[in-house]
Amino acid sequence: MGWTRDGGRAVEISAREVFGAPCWVSLLARDLHGTQQFYGAVLGWKFRPARLGEGWTIAHLDGVPVAGIGTLTSDLPVAAAWTPYFAVDDADETADRVRERSGTVAVGPVSFPSGGRGALVADRDGAVFGIWAGGVSADWRVGRGPAPAWLELRTRDAFEAAIFYGEVLGWATGRAGCCEVSYEDDQVVLRQGGEPVARLNGGITEAAAHAPETRPRWHVYFRVPDLDEAIEAATASGGTTLSTIMSSP
Template structure:
């Protein structure tokens, strides 16, 4: 959700390399495309709906009404919907028991929309109080690890719950220093999106030139270099670059690229 659709398109087009085309949901929506694959959507509705400017993951479900009922039964919140959209599809905007916001979608799904696949977002991260409790909630609501064809696998690795699809990690649930009910987005339970770019520094430079700002320094786990940013509207996201060969650093390496900013 953004405040200004054209400004958001300029920003993410320069930073992540997306192009855009109209979405079937109306003039306030656009589809982000990379390598001819739809990878994200932007809706300029934050002001109209009085919702926070933020990236929100949507999980595909077989029946959005059933999923919404499961969320309510497990002390989650159904904030908007389920509602129907032109061209087919129904969705709801919901929250888990700790307040992390996400969406559920019933309807056509392009194969390119899957996180971790090709140019799509690299992976999703849930920052929550207790990753194991969160995995139970999402597993029951979204039917993770049920053994169905195409279903996700769940494992516990390095103090994280890791969600895989087709063997590839698509989400990580991480216990950490978050506060239920906290005002600042940086500290409250939330879903966080990681976008992969070919080179980190040019992408960060483009973000700063267009009014974004850094929220962390560059860090490396030996496999990826990452930095957290805010777009001009304040939405948090992380840019990540794969590290290979001689560029691979030691686990926990911290660089100095970018300004360590506050959470605003």
């Protein structure tokens, strides 16, 4: 993932080599131009047209692909939000596992010009995520470089969610190279190669699960040189601060 129309392309490895791990993030937005201006001002991103066609771009930082941003059309049954993608061996088989465990397949699986195959799906509580079988950037990894600093799932029950994702994505199976899961206090921590890449947090009540602001979903965090300056830039660009400043784990 991360292919641009002008030939820019990261060094790739197969999704099979990082199966179960986060391999990309994307944002579907109603105003593509406005979204580019916002993230350019806040995070310093530059944008190149994506090979997916009109309405899709790849965000870069210091020339390195960071994320995909596309136009949210009325025919897509998903909300405007950041979505993490996880590497899988076979998108169709993984989509079947999602359905078998009471999850939902919203879009796909579909084939892409790059030769990969992916889908947008949701877990049992409605949190949307993507699955991808194909080439992935060898240099893109959560917690490293310009990739997201952290992923977090906020859901109803972190332990039930860990079972769902573990069975769907092959976490903690003992297979060589698989992601490991640890239970720490009331949280579940996902590690790739020993390094933490995601955290699953429970506690969303039944009532909150139906409100757009608090429904179960994945959150994507990006690293910035100065948090106060980033907040100021976001506010000046029309964004909103949704929480107080917090310390990372």
